[in-house]
Amino acid sequence: xxxxxxxxxxxxxxxxxxxxxxxxxxxxxxxxxxxxxxxxxxxxxxxxxxxxxxxxxxxxxxxxxxxxxxxxxxxxxxxxxxxxxxxxxxxxxxxxxxxxxxxxxxxxxxxxxxxxxxxxxxxxxxxxxxxxxxxxxxxxxxxxxxxxxxxxxxxxxxxxxxxxxxxxxxxxxxxxxxxxxxxxxxxxxxxxxxxxxxxxxxxxxxxxxxxxxxxxxxxxxxxxxxxxxxxxxxxxxxxxxxxx
Numbered sequence: 001x002x003x004x005x006x007x008x009x010x011x012x013x014x015x016x017x018x019x020x021x022x023x024x025x026x027x028x029x030x031x032x033x034x035x036x037x038x039x040x041x042x043x044x045x046x047x048x049x050x051x052x053x054x055x056x057x058x059x060x061x062x063x064x065x066x067x068x069x070x071x072x073x074x075x076x077x078x079x080x081x082x083x084x085x086x087x088x089x090x091x092x093x094x095x096x097x098x099x100x101x102x103x104x105x106x107x108x109x110x111x112x113x114x115x116x117x118x119x120x121x122x123x124x125x126x127x128x129x130x131x132x133x134x135x136x137x138x139x140x141x142x143x144x145x146x147x148x149x150x151x152x153x154x155x156x157x158x159x160x161x162x163x164x165x166x167x168x169x170x171x172x173x174x175x176x177x178x179x180x181x182x183x184x185x186x187x188x189x190x191x192x193x194x195x196x197x198x199x200x201x202x203x204x205x206x207x208x209x210x211x212x213x214x215x216x217x218x219x220x221x222x223x224x225x226x227x228x229x230x231x232x233x234x235x236x237x238x239x240x241x242x243x244x
Contacts, residue, residue: 003173003235004120004172004235004236005171005237009037009040009087010037010087011118011171011239012085012117012118012239012241013169013239015085015116017041017084018084019042019044019045021084021085022045022046022047022048022082022083022084022085023037023045023047023083023084023085023086023087024048024049024079024083024085024087024110025037025047025048025087025088026050026075026086026087026088026103026107027050027089027090027091027094028049028050028067029051029056030056030058031049031056031058031065031067033049033087033089034047034048035058035061037087038064038065043062043063043064045064046066047064047066048065048068048083049065049066049068050067050068050069050072050075051070052069052072054067054069072088072095072099072103073095073099073103074102074106075109079109079110080110081110081111081112081113083111083115084111084112084115085111085116086107086110086111086115086116086117087117087118087120088103088117088118088119089119089120089121090122091103092148092152092153093143093148095152096147096149097147097148097149098147100152100159101159101162101163104117104119104156104160104163105163108163108165108242112242113242114241114242114244116239116240116241117165117240118237118239119156119160119239120235120238121153121156121238122175122234122236123151123154123233123234123236128225128229129222129228129229130221130225131218131219131221131222131224131225132225132226132231134218135222138208138215139196141208142202142203142206142208145206153234153235153236156236157170157238157240160238160240161240164242164243165240165241166240166241166242166243167239167240167241168238168239168240169240170236170237170238171237171238171239172234172235172236172237173234173235173236173237174232174233175188175191175232175234176230176231177189177192177226177230177231177232177233178223178225178226178227178230178231179227179230180226180227180228180229180230181230185226185227185230188233189227193223196219196222200212200215200216203215
């Protein structure tokens, strides 16, 4: 988020969270976003987070933060028109292509009229060398085979509009990757490389690569290209409003 709207947690223009407001993080994971938000809003604001598993939920939470098990594609029925603001980010590998409309429709349902949504996703394309191009080709083929929406970041605005949101806006940030950009680029590399490493086993099982060692060697070459050329990962923030 820092590469899109600085230190703010809510990045919707002209949106003011009421002191008795309710916020939802759909697909909250470890709850890092809602815990950060809770430190910046009055304790009268109720902050909710959902995920399909409680494995990563923190053991202790502030009194106004609540986490529960629920799918982003099937939020509790009693939550209709309950929230002032809904946040969702980085569900690229969590939702199948057809599930994106379901998840965004659920956000629309649980928002109060006039409520706001922000969705953050990133494009994995950063082609500036043969190893990067090959890594992206493999990633796209893997995503296509399992039904994931590899270019969802470029389509979230259209999907939000299709389920009924208005005033849809897009802001694209730049996450520097590679030693060419100094310490911030090295931080970007540390953030991204583990995700590529985790793909080795499923890609091997699907027959997309000959061996894990060969794939990891390609990733080393990709990192060298990052360091030489300097690239930018492009997170996209998409916001919208539920009509009054």
